[in-house]
Amino acid sequence: MSLLSISDLAAGYGPLEVLHGFDLEVNQGEIVVILGANGAGKTTTMRAISGMIARRGRIEFDGQDISSSSPDSIVRLGIAQVPQGRGTFADLTVEENMLAGAYVRRDEVQADVERWFDVFPRLRERRAQRAGSLSGGEQQMLAIARALMSRPRLLLCDEPSLGLAPLITQELFGVLKRLNAEEGLSILLVEQNANLALKVAHRVYLLETGNVVSSGSAAELAADDSIRKAYLGS
């Protein structure tokens, strides 16, 4: 069943159009990866889905049209985004970051904080520390935990591997995979690291200068020679 269904999405910044009208779908329980080079429009796609920029076309989430909804109502409906560069609230403590992530909710907030501290024990150790004092990997974990605090059904992750050591990145992707397998959380992931992405993805979209040029199952794309050359370097 299609959870997120995008058709003919066009978006950009002022007069500059970055996305030129493409379709994309995320099914319930899927991990979908958007692969693409710098400037392909990956982040713009994420921002368009979250309602952060003006967009045209149709974006349906769980059967509901969200193409003109505000960011806070989109979060309320069940889409949370981990922005590129983590975007933690640097002046707030780790725990306050988590609580801010639950802004759209009331009940069981503290229980959820503890629950994600179980998944990310290092955050529990640093719960009273300012988020700005955390390492890059810890901040990325915090950004993910904060997004999960809104109890999303769809998690948008914008290049979580950016600037992280390979070992930490692997750990993070392990967590995402587990969340998907155990909780049934659907994930739309933007990635430049194709090797990594193809390992976790069910399906992949290839984005080039604002258009989807290829899509298919992870296995199909991994087997495609031209894609291997362009994105996997072998």
Add this chain to the structure above:
Amino acid sequence: MERLLQYVFDGLSLGSIYALLALGLVVVFRGTGHLNFAQGEMAMICTFFTWQFHAWGLPLVVSVLLGMVAGFVLGAGVEVSLIRRVAKKSEAGVFVVSIAMFLGFNSLAGMIWGNLPPEEMPSLFPDEPDDFVKIFGAVWRYEYIGIMIVALLLMGLLFLLFAKTKFGLAMRAVASNPESARLVGIPTGVVLAASWGIAAAMGALSGAMVGGLAGELTSLLMFTPFIYASASATLGGFDSPGGAVIAGLLIGVGEQLAAGYAPGWIGQELRLGVALVTIFVVLLFKPSGLFGSTKVERV
């Protein structure tokens, strides 16, 4: 010694008014990154509202509270109708708009209430000549004590709002990272409008207290207090609420000392120099202020 104590005490009382105004500047700055030059004039207009409510026969305390409500509406309204629209187009435009509001509110007050002789403004606190206690030889007027208590109480409430409530958390989140605040579902527009509203309401209260001290109301009421408040916010750091309070009290005391110990031929007006020199020195040597974060330097 008694003289020193007297200056320190008077300074703390006046300083708590500056702190209140400065805190308004900081609340707005943290939210939107703008310096509201009209903060003092908005407070002045609200004081006229307060006076008007009182003139219609309402008790003074109720009038002040209504004046604060009017301030909240005015502040939030200005943010939604003017600041937000201009900021979308140009950040420098907000600067110009806040200067324009400074002049506009001043003229508006003159237009509505200006033809009358200066209005009498009653004080919230007992202010007869013999309303004071003597402690260690210094005169502690009830009015000064009252001002200090009310200002510190309101500031305490504001800090509780910041630290303990969900809305306070949202305000701090917007100040820290507006983009991420939107992504977690915080309605940033509401938060910003409320920040301007809270700042203006605090201004309304300080206006009522300054007016009570002066005993009369003119459109120039908040001019000098606003300069001291600007100096306080600069000294404390424009993004530090705690800094604004401490700096406000320091500047209040500094002003009283300067006025009190200045040789006769310089005169009382030296006190304003304290504010200007403070702004000058801080901007020259530590632009982020005593407690501000360094990112403010770039602004």
